Amino acid sequence: MSDAVLEVEHVSKAFPGVKALDDVSFRVNRGEVIGLIGENGAGKSTLLKILNGVYQPDAGAVKVDGRPVRLLSPRQAFDSGIAMVFQEQSVLSTLTVAENIFLGREQEFLRWGLIDKRRMNAAAAVELKKVHLDIGPATPCARLTFAERQMVEIAKALSLDSRIASDITILLDEPTSVLESREVELLFSIIRDLKARASIVFISHRLEEVLAICDRIYVMRDGKVVAEVPAAEATVHALHTHMVGRQLHHEYYREQRQSPPGDEVILRADGLGKAGAFRDVSFELRAGEVLGIAGVIGSGREELARVLAGHAAPDAGALTVHGRPVRLAGASDAVANGIGLVPAERKVEGLVAQFSVAENMTLSALGRFASRGVIRFAAERAEAARWVERLHVRTPSTAAMTGGLSGGNQQKVVLAKWRIAGVEVLILDHPTRGIDVGAKEDVYELVRDITADGLAVILLGDTLDEVIGLSSRILVMRDGAVTATFDAPAGGKPEQVRILEHMV
Amino acid sequence: MARIDLQAWLPILVLAALVAVVSLYDPGFFTIANLLEITANTMTLFLMAAGLTFVIMIGSIDLSVQSVASMASCILAVFLPTLGLAAIPLALLGGVVAGALGALISTRLRIPTFIATLAISGVVLSAGFWISNAQSIAITAEARDAWLGWVTGAFLGVPNEIWVGLVALAGLSALLQLTPFGRLIRGVGAQEQAVIASGVRVERVKLWAFVISGFMAALAGVTMAGRLGSGSPTLANEFLLPAVAAVVVGGTAITGGVGSIWRTFVGALIIQVVRIGMTFMGVSVFVQQIIFGILLIAAVAATMDRSKILVVK
């Protein structure tokens, strides 16, 4: 009987307009540590969601110990031996370590309907020993550091060991992104001695760590598994080339329309810093320029974007707009100084789903569309119509509910909002996330239109390729520090590989 | 504009059904005189609920409206003899201050509005007792006719209270539908983070919502004092929960975002027709509260717009 613990066979999954997974197959044998790498948008997160029972595959099957299993919920996946350790923690801080480990599975410790805390803590202690976490099982998780919480989640996975028949596979999603090197060493030593108990799938951007810990590595790109490489023979460079595949042609990113930056500095940052997120970030942003920021989770670029948009306050450094120093106490200050944020979560911070297209577009400049206290609806409709036409927004009318539009069109409404508000600096936080491939090109076209109109753009690209393609200058960040700066003029774009070296 | 679906017309259908049921039982109910009478009696409840609509539409709640109305009636009764007409704006100012206090405590100290306004209602109640020296103060007939005619009189055969209610309905609806403030109220209720991220000073929107709620509660108090010819620190007792019910039964979601003033106007009439209807139909006094409770839950279930709410707490 093959000792494959977990198999994914010809799994495909499509969403409207995008094929997230295209005939993916891979195997995890007992006691093996498998690496799974790939750029953002390569399909890794969709695959994990299928293994975790959040999504169901359109085709193909998932097998545990050779038997096909139907995974309809995270709990079903867990009970079948597939344990997920999330990027953004699923440990509940209001409960203790032991309670988190056995959440939803407390029957085992019931005596006359009451939880026998002593037995549960003892059982939890057994699991904690396996991960060398010398923390009392009764400690409330609110007091644990990120790394300690991660260990609790791994312990939770290991608690399946003696409790279910099938073997256990633990999926670690970006486990080391916010760990100190000492904590990474600890995690690796634990993974090594877990081999006897469970097999591991290690998903990470940190290629040298993947090489250091994994037995075999699958590389994914554009929803397909493009390579399966034994770790012994692999090098970081080889992995990079697999990950990158052909460089998308210049036309895709409208490179020819990349205008040289103007000479007037709109926004300057000097030694910007925020405890626990990033420090000593400096740059100048000129009109018509696209400043790309490359970095993986934990690099601090998301927190930087929030500070620049006024959503969070920096601890150190200064920001100047047109030479005037500014302090952004809130989003309203940023907008007043001409800085707008196109957020990663459109539906939460981007727009109001119940508002019409016109109402969303004028939200940031409502004052201009009212005279003597009453909204000038005609003027508002006209302005909205102008931008719907200019940005090719596919909507039945400017009165249509924004919630009903596709992701791409909603993004265009957000962009129109800031253009109407007359901002000079636009911060694009993963602007093409959750947008189908066709609409992505529209967004790239818009970025070019924006810079052509003299605005400056700060881009947190979804993929490295996108950052390179769109940006005129690229800041590379890792662990909260700017590790390199590259010029990326049209026709002189830097190699992805050279940026990756400073990024991961 | 948004397509008119059953959801939007439901409150009016419910009201019509209730009026039909009561009229079937007693035709005397369905006369112009009586319908005017009932509408006039509903206006004080509507005025308070109309102000409350703004607060509920941003997903908050104002538990101080009852005490504010009573305090306003005391201010009116105490100062009418000396200040004359100026007593009315003074009473309304009292409501504005109470509303602003509730908003500031909630936004500055970041305390949920349920608790902030519960505390403010205690403070306002004390103020009412202090101003009225803990007793009800009569408003002389002359003072009533001189300055409160707009409440007690009639015009074109219609009691003035209805005109006051209609003016409030028109004014507040215009404020909600036509002004930037009204749009922001809907925005904050539907998706507050997006409105904040768009650069809007949301604290200011909330402050104005509570100021309007305080103002309207005080106006309700002044109208009540005009009708009853006196002010008292407990004049508006038992008004808070019916006012909240009127807003929600009208179809404004308790979780915010969806709603309008005319819905509250219909909601207030529904509450009144249910309560008065039961008297008309001779429903035993003992059963009225049971029916009122059941109808409240049924009306909320019927008028709720569930498409928006993922987790109902």
Place this chain on the structure above:
Amino acid sequence: MAAQGLAGRAPRPASAMAQERRRAAAGGRLIEQWRRWAPVVVLIGLCLVIGAFNANFFSTGNLVRLLNSAAIPVVLCMGATFVILMGSIDLSVEGVVALAAVVASLLVANDVTAIAIGHLAIVPALAVGAALGFLNGWLHIRLKTPSFMTTLGMGFVGLGIATAILGGVTVRISDQSFRYLSLGRPLGVPMAVWVAALCVVVALVIQERTRFGRWVYAIGADEVTARQAGVPVERTRILAFVIAGVFAALGGVLAAAQFGQGHALIANGRLFTTIAAVIVGGTALSGGVGSVLNSVIGVFIVVVLANGMVLMGIPPYVQQGAQGLLIIAAVALALDRSKLAVVK
């Protein structure tokens, strides 16, 4: 352009970011620690102020009397806490207390009905509480109506049924053994206080030692994660309202025993004091944070204040305002505001 091989590089130096994060977390824990004790500090502060004004505030007699006044509110708060911990709210407490008091007083020896089943009467009274509680939870889940409105409606229904059963008459209880529930003084402490203490213990066991108790915290913290871990969210929600109903009914029984009579207005004014006590005790209205012990502290803050204001001779109509200001102060101190992105 040969890329230098990365494999050989030593793992990254200890990054400054992780250390800063660790320090920030430690600082956060200190504030978190202090916030948990804020209600106790407020209570002690209050006692000291009142004690300074009137020394016999600290007399054993007064402490027993405080316990006695706090007994019924504590029982009501035990139930209300579980509902608020889940982020919901129960406004039906006055209706349930009234109905349970009326049912209990009609079933013990009384001057209206011939029935007299003594202490057994407590069981049907609690059953009534459980039934109304179940309706609260079930309707809230099935109709997807907010708990605010569902329980508000159910409160009216409870009051209505209590009024209807009695038809306006007040039931006077003549069964002295039933009244022992309030009048008895084992070890010099009123029976109602022992019952309330038992309720606290039971609530604590439910909160700490039962699956339901832990699931309430899980749902209050993050309902989606709880559901994914296999927590039966709907069943837990309904059970929380049932438990709140039972505790409220027990409060009704104690009220009937205390006043030796049952009528529909017996719980008048208890709703907002119960919720204020739970919140002042430190349990967050948004759920996930707090415990039944916090609520006990909250009740004593409210009761001690009311008692103290009489002791200090504060003029009657200032008392309402003073209670309002204290609520604001206590909640402002206890509330953990860091994680509240949006305060509604």
Place this chain on the structure above:
Amino acid sequence: MTITTAAGGIARRSFLKGAAGLGAAGVLGAPFIVRAQDATWTLANSMRSVANPYHATFAKGGEEFAKSIGATYEVLVTEGNSEKGIADIKALLQRTGGKLILNVDPNDSPDARTIVEEVQAAGGFVVTQWNKPDDLHPWDHDPNYVAHMSFDGVPNAEAVANALFAAFGGEGGVVALGGILSNVPAIERKLGLDNAIAATGGKVQLLDFQPADWNEQKAFDITQAWITRFGDEIKGVFAANDGMGLGALEALRQNGLAGTVPVVGIDGIDAAVAAIEAGEFAGTVAWDPFWTGSMGLAIPYAHATGKIDITKEPHEHREFYGTGIVVTKDNVAEYKANPPQTDFNDLWGKATGQIQYRSA
């Protein structure tokens, strides 16, 4: 279940006819709907709520009188909300086309003016109880405003206060529980107590006065605090109504003082009378709500049917005090033996003098 079916459900006659839809209520609750033989006049009593014993007996009195003459009788409740009280009365006037005889205990004194004006406009007849503005008089609204019945809170409170002082030997401190501060009866009864205390020439002092808003739970908590504050200085407890008195009594009982520290209340509800028999209450004032409930309808009915012409009656028949019977342990046995009888025809038998107005 949408709202419309619920409303439709109500229309089913059977559900309405039964006074209370609930089986249990049918057994215990007196169905207050009496269908008419004499169809001309509808009789109605309006009061705060039917959940307290005083008002329940008031409603019962009205019902018995209506039965005696076979007229339709209904009960209206304000639930403490002035607006609702007035709106219900207007609705009933509308429904009966003005053919309404109303016996109303207004929620608050200002309500009386609006109610009288409405009844007069509709051509009905009204008798007000307890609360009315001082400048509102039946003879100014002849014949519709038939009479105002009240009980002089001041002398009755004074009398029962004296009964309290007598119970503890006339020397020492007393504490007093008041009704809702702004209610007229509350103000009158406080005045009565103050007069009684003044009359003792300093032998009796008022230790403290706190409002308990007619609520026995508040009375219980306040009394507990008093026991701490004054301890055995308290020689007696004065309560503005029996409900609060009973609350105070239970608080005393918790501290073993029931029976040693006398309590007095006002209203004369059964529980208070029983407490007097048990020696725990020193006294109460029985208003005989059955009498006010029935007489408030009998007098206007007599006028409406032409037996009397109210406009010719002297002022002390238009604004009069009923007889408050001060019940103490001496006369409690006799009071219980023959409870006050009500002769529907003896209209003013128990009237005791015209109402006097003092500057409040």
